Amino acid sequence: MKSIEINIQDAVSFAEKQYKANRTSAVEAMTTLHEGNGEGSDFLGWLHLPSSISQELIDRINKTAARLRENCDYVVCIGIGGSYLGAKAVISALSDSFADLYAPAPHNPKVLYAGQNIGEEYTAELEKLLTGKKFGIIVISKSGTTTEPAIAFRIFKEMLENQAGKEAAKDLIVAVTDEKKGALRTLATQEGYETYVIPDNVGGRFSVLTPVGLLPIACAGFDIQKLVAGAVEMENTAAHESEENPVEVYARLRNALYQSGKKIEILVNFNPKLHYFAEWWKQLYGESEGKDGKGIFPAAVDFTTDLHSMGQWIQEGERTIFETVLSVKKPAITRRIPEDAANLDGINYLSGKRIDEVNKMAELGTKIAHVDGGVPNIKIELAKLDEHTLGQLIYFFEKACGVSGYMLGINPFNQPGVEAYKKNMFALLEKPGYEKETEAIKAKL
Numbered sequence: 212m213k214s215i216e217i218n219i220q221d222a223v224s225f226a227e228k229q230y231k232a233n234r235t236s237a238v239e240a241m242t243t244l245h246e247g248n249g250e251g252s253d254f255l256g257w258l259h260l261p262s263s264i265s266q267e268l269i270d271r272i273n274k275t276a277a278r279l280r281e282n283c284d285y286v287v288c289i290g291i292g293g294s295y296l297g298a299k300a301v302i303s304a305l306s307d308s309f310a311d312l313y314a315p316a317p318h319n320p321k322v323l324y325a326g327q328n329i330g331e332e333y334t335a336e337l338e339k340l341l342t343g344k345k346f347g348i349i350v351i352s353k354s355g356t357t358t359e360p361a362i363a364f365r366i367f368k369e370m371l372e373n374q375a376g377k378e379a380a381k382d383l384i385v386a387v388t389d390e391k392k393g394a395l396r397t398l399a400t401q402e403g404y405e406t407y408v409i410p411d412n413v414g415g416r417f418s419v420l421t422p423v424g425l426l427p428i429a430c431a432g433f434d435i436q437k438l439v440a441g442a443v444e445m446e447n448t449a450a451h452e453s454e455e456n457p458v459e460v461y462a463r464l465r466n467a468l469y470q471s472g473k474k475i476e477i478l479v480n481f482n483p484k485l486h487y488f489a490e491w492w493k494q495l496y497g498e499s500e501g502k503d504g505k506g507i508f509p510a511a512v513d514f515t516t517d518l519h520s521m522g523q524w525i526q527e528g529e530r531t532i533f534e535t536v537l538s539v540k541k542p543a544i545t546r547r548i549p550e551d552a553a554n555l556d557g558i559n560y561l562s563g564k565r566i567d568e569v570n571k572m573a574e575l576g577t578k579i580a581h582v583d584g585g586v587p588n589i590k591i592e593l594a595k596l597d598e599h600t601l602g603q604l605i606y607f608f609e610k611a612c613g614v615s616g617y618m619l620g621i622n623p624f625n626q627p628g629v630e631a632y633k634k635n636m637f638a639l640l641e642k643p644g645y646e647k648e649t650e651a652i653k654a655k656l
């Protein structure tokens with residue numbers, strides 16, 4: 212069952228020549244990816260990941276999730292970047308928009324996040340919320356050495372042990388990390404936590420379909436089997452090089468637009484549930500392509516909300532942008548606009564219409580306005596928001612990212628630039644081993 216469709220008719224005309232010319236490099240990039248002989252090919256574990264996920268792993272994850280769901284009102288996912296964004300993207304796309312404001316129901320914990328920032332208030336306020344509450348922790352770090360999650364884990368581990376007792380805490384903590392390396396692996400082994408492995412050949416931003424994403428998603432009560440089935444379907448759809456392959460179409464077109472001066476891609480949603488999906492997408496493309504002085508800048512907006520803040524810029528600002536719109540065909544719930552006898556607001560012409568009918572006309576009107584204003588518009592239509600569709604969409608963007616990165620001529624699977632801030636931070640904090648860097652950076656201040 213095909214759940215996502217890509218429509219390029221309102222974008223391709225902006226870069227028709229480049230799009231045609233890019234066919235060869237798209238085929239080459241796809242072949243390089245399939246043959247595993249390009250840069251970063253040690254990190255291609257995601258390519259056939261969906262179809263290689265065993266039933267045994269799914270069952271084990273569901274079992275762990277059931278234990279946490281049974282014993283916790285809150286599950287705190289500790290991780291940053293690819294170690295939390297995929298889970299948050301799927302969970303918030305599938306959850307009630309106000310889920311976090313309802314009291315936790317038995318066997319249905321709230322999934323919360325920590326270690327994705329170094330906010331002192333954020334951390335202290337989460338501690339306040341969890342005081343006296345039944346909670347568990349999923350700590351996720353591929354390297355097992357990232358500072359932000361390490362700080363959070365130190366704090367929430369101690370809190371859990373104090374509240375539940377050290378022995379009980381062990382059953383409430385699950386670690387997802389490298390099979391052998393890293394401080395988190397050592398700690399988990401020492402403490403006897405249940406652990407899951409992030410495969411060596413799957414980078415953080417490509418890891419949502421490993422236990423990194425699957426465990427928190429299962430804890431939130433969603434069907435990971437369906438998510439994986441959706442991804443498998445897209446793995447098959449996008450398996451072979453062809454002009455019809457949606458992955459090739461998207462990778463080829465965004466590169467053509469980039470070559471024609473469109474340096475910024477805005478991922479647009481008309482459904483606020485997809486806000487965090489865009490955050491996941493931003494890391495995927497930003498960390499993969501932004502290197503060697505190249506790369507489309509990935510941005511995101513929520514429409515119509517941001518039409519009232521960013522709409523002016525998009526309509527009339529510098530013509531260096533294109534839009535990729537995620538459009539959900541059908542909302543899961545029907546709500547119609549009521550009639551009002553006084554009609555003081557003048558919107559009785561909308562009475563009886565579904566809210567989504569207005570949304571869809573806003574979407575169409577925006578597309579026409581933006582295309583007329585020089586903004587190419589790629590549309591990705593999702594049949595509905597469910598696990599199956601999201602699984603397809605995740606794999607679609609992952610594979611397109613690999614193809615697109617190779618077309619751009621960079622290694623899409625490393626992230627050397629992220630180390631610069633870390634090195635300076637460690638030097639400024641006088642981390643042992645950084646003495647020279649400390650001296651050098653302090654001389655600059």
Ligand SMILES: O=P(O)(O)OC[C@H]1O[C@](O)(CO)[C@@H](O)[C@@H]1O
Binds near residue numbers: 291351352357626629
């Ligand atoms: O899972 P880890 O190793 O803690 O890394 C988290 C994130 O940090 C980065 O390594 C960047 O520092 C990302 O690539 C990654 O998603």
